[in-house]
Amino acid sequence: MPVDVYTWEPSANSGKPLLCLHEKQVPFVHHYVDLEQREHHEPAFLAINPGGTVPALVHDGLVLTESTPMMEYIDDAFDGPPLRPEDPALRWRMRWILRVMDTSVCPALAMIAANARAAPRLRDMPAAEKQAALAKIPDPERRRTWELVMHDATPPAEIAESQLRVADGLALLERMLGEYPYLAGPAFSLADIGTMAVFYHLPASRPDEVSAARTPRLWAWLARCHARPGLQAGFAMGRGAIAERARAARGALGLAA
Amino acid sequence: MPVDVYTWEPSANSGKPLLCLHEKQVPFVHHYVDLEQREHHEPAFLAINPGGTVPALVHDGLVLTESTPMMEYIDDAFDGPPLRPEDPALRWRMRWILRVMDTSVCPALAMIAANARAAPRLRDMPAAEKQAALAKIPDPERRRTWELVMHDATPPAEIAESQLRVADGLALLERMLGEYPYLAGPAFSLADIGTMAVFYHLPASRPDEVSAARTPRLWAWLARCHARPGLQAGFAMGRGAIAERARAARGALGLAA
Numbered sequence A, B: 001m002p003v004d005v006y007t008w009e010p011s012a013n014s015g016k017p018l019l020c021l022h023e024k025q026v027p028f029v030h031h032y033v034d035l036e037q038r039e040h041h042e043p044a045f046l047a048i049n050p051g052g053t054v055p056a057l058v059h060d061g062l063v064l065t066e067s068t069p070m071m072e073y074i075d076d077a078f079d080g081p082p083l084r085p086e087d088p089a090l091r092w093r094m095r096w097i098l099r100v101m102d103t104s105v106c107p108a109l110a111m112i113a114a115n116a117r118a119a120p121r122l123r124d125m126p127a128a129e130k131q132a133a134l135a136k137i138p139d140p141e142r143r144r145t146w147e148l149v150m151h152d153a154t155p156p157a158e159i160a161e162s163q164l165r166v167a168d169g170l171a172l173l174e175r176m177l178g179e180y181p182y183l184a185g186p187a188f189s190l191a192d193i194g195t196m197a198v199f200y201h202l203p204a205s206r207p208d209e210v211s212a213a214r215t216p217r218l219w220a221w222l223a224r225c226h227a228r229p230g231l232q233a234g235f236a237m238g239r240g241a242i243a244e245r246a247r248a249a250r251g252a253l254g255l256a257a
Helices: A012-024 A067-077 A088-122 A127-135 A140-150 A156-176 A190-199 A216-226 A229-235 A241-252 B012-024 B067-077 B088-122 B127-135 B140-150 B156-176 B190-199 B216-226 B229-235 B241-252
Strands: A003-007 A029-032 A056-059 A062-064 B003-007 B029-032 B056-059 B062-065
Touching: A003 A012, A012 A067, A012 A088, A012 A190, A012 A229, A056 A067, A062 A067, A062 B088, A067 A088, A067 A190, A067 B088, A088 A140, A088 A156, A088 A190, A088 B062, A088 B067, A127 A140, A156 A216, A190 A216, A216 A229, A216 A241, A229 A241, B003 B012, B012 B067, B012 B088, B012 B190, B012 B229, B056 B067, B062 B067, B067 B088, B067 B190, B088 B140, B088 B156, B088 B190, B127 B140, B156 B216, B190 B216, B216 B229, B216 B241, B229 B241
Parallel strands: A003 A029, B003 B029
Antiparallel strands: A003 A056, A056 A062, B003 B056, B056 B062
């Protein structure tokens, strides 16, 4: 049975199944859902996932959502290189870091990005159009977040708090990579995929915080991950800025861009 | 090697490893951490888990946190009845429902409980003592939540939103239990443990919303779960209100209390 995957760009939650399927060498049919055009709140996509979130994966008639359980499904359901450690302690470590990324670092990064990029773009949208767009968001918490973004009204203290969470996340990764070459042990795993999906751009985007001198282990890990053909193929699926940022990151790391 | 578990009462996140270890029939040493006395923010506990969160589990020198990955570890690392389905689709279903509980239903229930029970209790605490208690909370988001609770200042709209999330959660469970007798398929699993840890009290606490007439599948599932010796032994570890609420729930279900 073919696998159908509905995602935006190969970044953050949308990136997880794309990078994972490429690493697992599973063929799939890709359906691009344009978040900037809010296609995820349109009837065509809501017919597939009524929750209105990407990514969604359809396999054997089953519609899967939630990118982290989705990655475990991909590793469970398909042949290909294993992407989870065998050892229970390392498996817990893998799930623990994915959880920290999902509950703390990713929401912080998303909030920073929304306020830095989406807010200026949405500033001049007519009020009626804003209301119509907000009314289509099924999840109330996301609706509230986007209401603040659309009116450029996110409190600066909340943005500062998010910046702090990202900095804490970087320090955590540097520390964990002192114990093993990959985040969940000696071998590449879903923990690395989930983290690369949000942090692939670090070498180019945060050169003052992340560099061979300041964060040597994180730098070496970024180079090891960006050299992987699977991840490269995943990032190459980006249509614009994301593929560009991945190329810039590889360039900063001294890899063939 | 013995397992050491640090938890509060067998409810919510603290309940997950306790119920899970009893179901798995794994012997363990239990250390009670009194949240109402804020023992989780005291140096003795922070020496074990610097994050200041319960539950924490110590096994073979490894300190594990985060209750949901911790349950998967217990099922991975110990002999005993398997608590996860073999089928990848059902395994995804198990992780999906745990995720919905963790990210939507549980925070909503915790917020309702904090405002209903902790806020009145804390109203008359001296301001300096409040500040000192807040300063000890390592996580900034928890700190903000508790600041609102301590000053009885949570916006009513946020409490109403939380009530709505709980109602949505109950409707979801009733729907899912129409497909299988347990939340992740034909067999009892971690999905049932995680959900029972927060919803065990429903038959007694929300009789207008949950009953044999209104939610017949959820009612039958609650009876099936409450009849299990493992869960009964877990809830019996409660020192006060929690064990009492579990007994009241079994009584409402017509089981031997």
